[in-house]
Amino acid sequence: MLRDRLEGELVLPSDPGYGLATQLQNTEYDTVTPAGIAYCHSAKDVLACVRYARDTGVRVHVRSGGHSFNGWSTGGGLVVDLSRMNHVAARAGAVHIGAGVQSLDALDRLKPLGRQIITGTFPTVGQGGFLTGGGLGWQTRRFGVASDRIVSARVVLADGRVVTASAGEHPDLYWALRGGGGGTFGIVTEFELLPVDAPRLTSFETLWSYEDAAEVLTAWQAWAAEGSDDIGTSLVVLPGMFGPGGRPVVKAWGVHLGAPEDLERALDELTERTGTKPVHRETGAPGAYADVMHEALCGSKTVQQCHRTGTHPEAVGHRHPYTRQAYRLTGRAVTRAEAETLLKAWDPDLDGERYLLCIALGGAANRVGRTETAYVHRDAQFLMGYQMATRDAEAAARGPAELQEWADRCDAALAPLATGSYINFPASRTGPGWEADHFGENAPRLRAVKHHYDPDDFFRHAQSIRPEPGRTTETGR
Numbered sequence: 001m002l003r004d005r006l007e008g009e010l011v012l013p014s015d016p017g018y019g020l021a022t023q024l025q026n027t028e029y030d031t032v033t034p035a036g037i038a039y040c041h042s043a044k045d046v047l048a049c050v051r052y053a054r055d056t057g058v059r060v061h062v063r064s065g066g067h068s069f070n071g072w073s074t075g076g077g078l079v080v081d082l083s084r085m086n087h088v089a090a091r092a093g094a095v096h097i098g099a100g101v102q103s104l105d106a107l108d109r110l111k112p113l114g115r116q117i118i119t120g121t122f123p124t125v126g127q128g129g130f131l132t133g134g135g136l137g138w139q140t141r142r143f144g145v146a147s148d149r150i151v152s153a154r155v156v157l158a159d160g161r162v163v164t165a166s167a168g169e170h171p172d173l174y175w176a177l178r179g180g181g182g183g184t185f186g187i188v189t190e191f192e193l194l195p196v197d198a199p200r201l202t203s204f205e206t207l208w209s210y211e212d213a214a215e216v217l218t219a220w221q222a223w224a225a226e227g228s229d230d231i232g233t234s235l236v237v238l239p240g241m242f243g244p245g246g247r248p249v250v251k252a253w254g255v256h257l258g259a260p261e262d263l264e265r266a267l268d269e270l271t272e273r274t275g276t277k278p279v280h281r282e283t284g285a286p287g288a289y290a291d292v293m294h295e296a297l298c299g300s301k302t303v304q305q306c307h308r309t310g311t312h313p314e315a316v317g318h319r320h321p322y323t324r325q326a327y328r329l330t331g332r333a334v335t336r337a338e339a340e341t342l343l344k345a346w347d348p349d350l351d352g353e354r355y356l357l358c359i360a361l362g363g364a365a366n367r368v369g370r371t372e373t374a375y376v377h378r379d380a381q382f383l384m385g386y387q388m389a390t391r392d393a394e395a396a397a398r399g400p401a402e403l404q405e406w407a408d409r410c411d412a413a414l415a416p417l418a419t420g421s422y423i424n425f426p427a428s429r430t431g432p433g434w435e436a437d438h439f440g441e442n443a444p445r446l447r448a449v450k451h452h453y454d455p456d457d458f459f460r461h462a463q464s465i466r467p468e469p470g471r472t473t474e475t476g477r
């Protein structure tokens with residue numbers, strides 16, 4: 001019995017907590033019924049799961065925060081859940097974190113230690129998936145891709161070994177774990193990270209009338225790409241249901257790492273470049289990194305409240321409804337004509353919940369070579385994409401074709417600008433060229449690493465790197 005071999009908890013379909021245990025962040029996957037969910041407490045537990053799966057032939061699905069857009073962390077087999085492996089410690093210039101720790105918990109627990117790590121812009125994303133896929137957010141321009149700061153990772157391999165991957169040990173595995181995608185090479189139980197020195201931050205938010213959307217998108221992209229690396233910023237076009245007077249609205253917001261007067265000057269410049277004034281502009285008071293990020297990610301909710309509903313007695317964090325999406329990375333600021341095309345695809349006349357989202361990248365992320373880590377996108381300036389959602393459970397169960405058709409139209413609008421795709425923001429529908437699109441010239445080396453560490457493709461999901469057929473490789477040790 002696997003249950004007897006675990007320090008942690010095994011939840012089976014007959015157990016009362018099964019429904020909750022099966023959940024990912026997106027409600028779409030609530031219909032998936034895993035054979036069991038193992039809440040691991042230690043690397044020993046993870047190893048017991050791997051051995052059990054090897055012995056019985058059951059598939060494993062690796063899960064940390066459960067935010068996979070395309071449901072890659074669940075399935076009909078055994079979900080190996082690392083959410084309880086969420087420790088945080090600072091030692092000798094490094095930070096050690098359990099792979100299951102969520103962004104908001106890491107920010108909160110690192111605060112008294114005077115060190116911080118790079119997170120994305122959503123509170124409950126798990127570091128396990130975030131880091132193995134790359135890790136992008138408001139700190140990207142100043143501090144680089146989050147996985148660039150991995151010093152080492154403790155990994156349970158498909159053959160039952162537990163190894164440390166670093167520059168000196170298993171260097172090819174270490175390379176692959178930094179952007180080659182989660183659920184592919186092994187189960188990371190702990191990361192050692194180079195922290196950032198918990199700088200002070202100031203948040204800002206601007207809202208713009210939809211009538212000015214093309215000017216704002218064009219100006220914001222040029223402003224972000226040419227501006228200081230101290231600015232971390234996103235832009236979203238929101239539908240009428242979230243805009244004043246039932247009209248769509250454009251929001252550009254983020255955080256600034258420098259002096260407040262520099263931020264004010266930068267926001268003046270954004271207004272100047274746009275040629276019109278925002279309907280709303282607000283800057284927060286400068287504050288500690290953890291506090292400002294917490295406020296940006298969780299608003300006034302406490303850490304406990306900010307978790308996904310059901311996962312803690314006080315948690316009220318929302319889940320995401322059935323969504324179809326199209327995301328790409330782009331390499332330069334858009335022209336006015338391109339902005340109009342992108343907005344036309346978004347379609348202001350449509351009813352329904354949908355977004356056009358951009359996160360500014362570049363800066364330090366692009367001062368690393370394309371093949372230095374598995375994350376290849378060192379020419380990307382923006383993550384750009386579209387999401388459309390339905391909250392009608394019956395419609396969602398049918399998998400509404402109109403959402404996918406909309407996402408396909410949006411994907412076609414983005415394609416001429418694309419330099420690649422980010423494995424952590426995959427499109428709902430991917431074509432045969434997905435591997436090159438996500439990994440570029442790093443794909444062959446990733447296949448070789450996969451072949452060396454997992455020739456039987458024990459760790460796999462719909463878009464994981466496959467082992468190179470027939471290859472014998474000298475890679476790794």
Ligand SMILES: Cc1cc2nc3c(=O)[nH]c(=O)nc-3n(C[C@H](O)[C@H](O)[C@H](O)COP(=O)(O)OP(=O)(O)OC[C@H]3O[C@@H](n4cnc5c(N)ncnc54)[C@H](O)[C@@H]3O)c2cc1C
Binds near residue numbers: 062121189461
């Ligand atoms: C609402 C939302 C906001 C997001 N915001 C950002 C953002 O700002 N920046 C950004 O870069 N990304 C963002 N993402 C994408 C996010 O980084 C990816 O979905 C990431 O893979 C999620 O990690 P997870 O552990 O939460 O998810 P999971 O679903 O648990 O895992 C995702 C993938 O990683 C694998 N995996 C998980 N844990 C491990 C592990 N310990 N070892 C090996 N493989 C593992 C899984 O098998 C799966 O393939 C966002 C996603 C959502 C849904």
